Amino acid sequence: MSAPDLSDLSMMDLFRLDAETQLQALDAGLLALERDNASAVHLEACMRAAHSLKGAARIVGLAVGTEIAHAMEDCFVAAQRGAIAIGRGEIDVMLRGADLLKRIAQTSEAQIAEWSGARRMEVDVLLGALRAVREGASGSGSQARAGEEGPSDPASEAPAAMLPESGEGAARVLRVTAEHLDRLLGLAGESMVESRWFKPFAESMFRMKRLQNSAAASLDALRESLGDAVLGERGKTVLAEARQRIDECHGLLAQQLVDFDMFDSRSTKLAHGLYNSALACRMRPFDDGVRALPRMLRDVGRALGKEVRLEIVGGNTPVDRDILEKLDAPLGHLLRNAVDHGIEPPDLRVAVGKPREGVVRLEARHSAGRLQITASDDGRGVNVPKLREAIVERRLTNKETAQRLSEPELLEFLFLPGFTLKPDVTDISGRGVGLDVVQNMIKQVRGTIRVSSEAGRGTRFQMQLPLTLSVVRTLLVEIGAEPYAFPLTHIVRTLKVRADDIELLEGRQHFRVDGRSVGLVSAQQLFGGETPEVSGGELPVIIFGDPANAYGLVVDRFLGERDLVVQPLDSRLGKIKDIAAGSLMEDGSPVLIVDVDDMLRSVEKVVAGGRLQIVRRDAAHAVRASRRRVLVVDDSLTVRELERKLLDQAGYDVEIAVDGVDGWNAARAGEFDLIITDVDMPRMDGIELVKLIKKDERLGRLPVMIVSYKDREEDRERGLEAGADYYLTKGSFYDDTLQQAVASLIGSASS
Helix, strand or coil: CCCCCCCCCCHHHHHHHHHHHHHHHHHHHHHHHHHCCCCHHHHHHHHHHHHHHHHHHHHCCCHHHHHHHHHHHHHHHHHHCCCCCCCHHHHHHHHHHHHHHHHHHHCCCCCHHHHHCCCHHHHHHHHHHHHHHHCCCCCCHHHHHHHHHCCCCHHHHCCHHHCCCCCCCCCCCCCCCHHHHHHHHHHHHHHHHHHCCHHHHHHHHHHHHHHHHHHHHHHHHHHHHHHHHHHHHHHHHHHHHHHHHHHHHHHHHHHHHHHHHHHHHHHHHHHHHHHHHHHHHHEEEHHHHHCCHHHHHHHHHHHHCCCEEEEEECCCCEEEHHHHHHHHHHHHHHHHHHHHHHCCCHHHHHHCCCCCCEEEEEEEEEECCEEEEEEEECCCCCCHHHHHHHHHHCCCCCHHHHHHCCHHHHHHHHHCCCCCCCCCCCCCCCCCCCHHHHHHHHHHCCCEEEEEEECCCEEEEEEEEECCCCEEEEEEEEECCEEEEEEHHHEEEEEEEEHHHCEEECCEEEEEECCEEEEEEEHHHHCCCCCCEECCCEEEEEEEEECCEEEEEECCEEEEEEEEECECCCHHHCCCCCEEEEEECCCCCEEEEECHHHHHHHHHHHHHCCCCCCCEEHHHHHHHHCCCEEEEECCCHHHHHHHHHHHHHCCCEEEEECCHHHHHHHHHHCCCCEEEECCCCCCCCHHHHHHHHHHCCCCCCCCEEEEECCCCHHHHHHHHHHCCCEEEEHHHHHCCHHHHHHHHHHCCCCC
């Protein structure tokens, strides 16, 4: 028999531990009594919890705790005898008592005396309320109970946490810091990853075995080709000895391979067993993290005049301690939302054929190596037409686009900061702060959240989370000859994009996936390198971001999926741009784990600043190298695309700039044979752009054509005086004038 190792705890610490357990039992019992106030089982559980609290408080000399617990115990005993009925009002008082006991238990030892002094009035008010509950009893039930109580035996009322465990199966409890557990799990994870090193080593040994077979066959062939006459006795002896040595090596290697295979199997099994055991130390039952939610849900329902209960399914599902702690706030918000937005008032539920009491369901389970948590309710569901109207009213999109959006796409707007469907603000909701925070916290633990709803049937939030934060499943890629790891949970999809499928629109490259246009970004640019000319006709692309704001990241090549042990970077480095952590691969080489959310922000900054580089494909670039390159500068999307198409049809290689500043930057950064520019543009007009180009030492000889709606002679003269080599009006687009003008300046597309 082993006793718990609680020697380092003070008596007050022991009381706090015991009070936490007993108050959780008391809360659960009172919530159960609210649904079935005549249940003998729940009354007994509440009475025993109050009795244990009274004994524990008495042992540590906490008089106010003893008084409150004793008064609550009297109420439960009176209810057991049938002298009083426990209704919602009585339960409200009892819950107030439990809350006050919790606050008293959490008070520091230096301030505990205040409950008998300055804060005594709060205790007296509660005792008065408990007395009013108890005085509903007939006869002298409370006095009889008090008389039966008699002098207490401190030993009989010792907190459960202080008593030695009994029975052969009693488990020994040790105090281990979270830091030590994390370190143990990290080492176990490393051992699991390191165990995979044996497989490639074994494969190299098998290759060596095949090479030995080949060498032996070569010796045999040599002997046959030379013949005994040529070899002589000495030659035959040497060849025979060589053949014998190869056979000995082959036999030794074969035996070593058998032993190595057995060792590999045992070490892999041990590494996984060690990791699973270490992981189990970090795990807590899902119930541990949601014990306060039933009470919270009940209080919210009471405040809103709604009847609601919480069903928890999968309470024993093990959840990583860190993940469970981070889930507390998101789950609390989702449940409050379910009561406030989803569950209807009792009379309305009855009118539509539902039970008066609404049900909010919280379910946890493991599936496909992931933790799945679902929060759902049986309420009214999301009003999709109202949601569509709210999206348009807030100018998040126009009416035509909103009408085309599917229901799942509309529901994604609920996660935007400041978005709410509540017309008024209450203490519970309506401020538009919540679901965006929920989504951000889920992303912090490398998870995802999806919402679905059915009118009149309820709303469902489904979260997918990793089983642990210490090991992450990643996609390894090569960028600039270096490996990088992308967490799979942050990747929308991977694919190979053909060079011919890339389109240039407003100076930015795009490709289409499932009918949507996705911007193309070079990983080399984000990590500080030069944008490469990627070999081959297809580009390896990672799509990341959310559905409304996704990008395709071009990498050098895919290296495959890996489980990596997350190694935090040295805190002295600070936050490294686009990097979350580090790890080690099977061969011991380091690899950086990408912070995808940070990378998304980096991409948006590059795009907003007009610094996005063009990804070139060498196959296509080789063809374009012999083609004349034209830069088209115009602030009108229609004109830009029309000019691009006309010149592209003529065989020219065309790039786009959206205004004078963008055009000036593009002209200095690229190599062009001709620049075509509009006159009236924001930030810098075409006349100023022409002057800058002609004054530049490198660009001064570059032909420039002005294409403008201004067809007056003075406009033409002004453009030519600025240095333009050709002036063309936009009314000439519908014949061959543009192509002919370009050809007159720089020749045909392939000359």
